[in-house]
Amino acid sequence: MLPLFSSAQDVINIERFREAQGVTMDGEMVRKLYDARLSTGNVEMVCDSAWQFINRGEVRAFGNIQIDTGDEMIWADTLYYYNNRDLSLLRGRVVILQDSTTLFGDEVDYNFLTKVAIFNKGIRMEDQDGTLIAQGGTYFQNQDSAVFRGQVQVADSAQYAEGDSLFVNRKNQFLQLYSNIFVADSSNNGILTGDYLEADSTGRRYVDGNGYMRRISADTTDTTHINAAELLLQEEDSTNTIFGYQNVRVWSQKFSSISDTLKYDSETEVFQLISNPKAWHKNIQLTGPYISVQMDSSEVEQLLACHKTIAVQEDSATGRLHQIKGDTLVADFTDGNISKIRIYPNSQVLYHTKNENDEPDGAVQYSSPHTTMYFSNGDLQRVLAGKNNGYFFEEFDGLADRQLEGFAWNPEERPHRPDREVAPRFDPVPLNPPFELPERFTEFLNNQEQPVEMKE
Structure with missing residues (x-):
């Protein structure tokens, strides 16, 4: 065993070679070794040829390179090794295998001391959880973390994600995905987009900036779309909780809403709308400081609003606006059609009547401690009210414009189904x-269940 050169760093030793030549290149002495095996400390390397630059701590290796550091295995076509910096420039078909992670790249700068690998021209990372590709990145082996930049894509059997850059700490199972994010989750029939995504091992996902979520029901009969400045999703066992913040808009085939804050629980199927909410179901608009929407699969089962709430229903025949107001309002639905409304206390009602030809024919307005209204196929059948004060108005011009205090009817604000399909870029x-794949790497894969010998 001969010392190749020495410096403040470890000595690089020549373990074995088939042939050696001494030449002068640009006035510099160079030793050329063929079919060589080299070592330094716990690092061993074999290659087709290696050049030693006598007067400086540099070695160049070419062809079918395999390096074993004890912590990882490395394969490449070309290596420029600078001993005084523990820096290796790996070029051409670079493969780094560390535990269950395999990294691929065409141009990698690797520091043997810090275990940092910089992928300058593309990176592919494979492990038991899936595959990641990007235009470039830096992998920190000691911290088990990485930064990826440019057309970042992550895929496994159940999920796909993409963005412009990604930070991931695999030890803590924490990631941050930046800019133009797109996430598709086939297990939940969901899509998530936004400007920034943060996720961890607890099932938490946080989206900041232009958050959008689309989820298709398990029976594929309904699709829910949620837009918000911020989205927070928490998965625990089989339960999903969704929070939306700032300019929250919800659209589904049977229900839509706007609010400042949203909470949805998949176990109870309840949407909670807080701060300036409005909710729409068919021809009904509900407005109040707090609104709860109870779903049953894809159908609305109950609407509940608290504290000075008002519901407005557009008559399908006359176009007039029935109005119901109170401190608490509960609307029950059967097979998607309204069946009962309860208003208490301090109920107020303005209900437009019509004749047998479905033409406008006056209105009833009254106030009562409580009111219960029963419907069939969306039409009012009977009303039960406590002691009340009220009026019956004969038909007159302007009656259609009569409004209860706090009246709100804003069909222009009602969210619509998104008119574009969200898809990966x-x-x-x-x-x-x-x-x-490099030849020695292929041989390693073929023999990985057997003791591995460095090829001469």
Whole structure:
């Protein structure tokens, strides 16, 4: 065993070679070794050829390179190693295998001391959880974390995610995805987009900036769309909780709403709308400081609003606006159609009547401690009210414009079904690495269940 060179760092030793030559290149002495095995400390390398630059701490290796550091295995076509900096410039079909993680790249700068790998021209990372690709990145082995930049894509059997950059700490199972994010979750039939995504091992996902979520029901009969400045999703066991903040808009086939804050619990199927909410179901608009929407699969089962709330229903025949107001309002639905409304206390009602030809024919307005209204197929059938004060108005011009105090009817604010399909920007993640695998790496894979010998 001969010392190749020495410095303040470890000595690089020549373990074995088939042939050696001494040449002068640009006035500098260079030792060329063929079919060589080299070592330094716990690092061993084999290659087709290696050049030693006598007067400086540099080694260049070419062809079928395999490096074993004890912590990882590395393969490449070309290596420039600077001993005084523990820096290796790996070029051409670079593969780094560390535990259950395999990294692929065409141009990698690697520091043996700090265990930091910089992928300058593309990176592919594979592990038991899936595959990641990007235009570039930095992998910190000691911290088990990485930064990826440019067309970042992550895919496994159940999820796909993309963005412009990504930070991930795999030890803590924490990630941050930046700019133009898109996440598709096939297990929940969901899509998530926004400007920034943060996720961890607890099932928490936080989206900041232009948050959008689309979720298709398990029976595929209904699709819910949620837009908000911020979205927070928490998964625990089989339960999903969704929070929306700032300019929250919800649309589904049977229900839509706007509010400043939203909470949805998948176990109870309840939407809670807080701060300036409005909710719509068919021809009904409900307005109040707090609104709760109880769903039953894809159908609305109950609407509840508290504290000075008002409900407005547009008559399908006359177009007039029935108005119901009170401190608490509960509307029950059967098969998607309104069946009963309870208003208490301090109920107020303005209900427009019509004749047998479905033409406008006056109105009833009254106030009562409580009112219960029963419907059939959306039409009022009977009313039960406590002691009340009220009026019956004969039909006259302007009656259609009569309003209770606090009246709110804002069909222009009602969310609509998104008119564009949200889809990934990039092509699917390729199934295979971007280059033909190095020969020694292929041999390693074929023999990984057997003791591995460094090829001479």
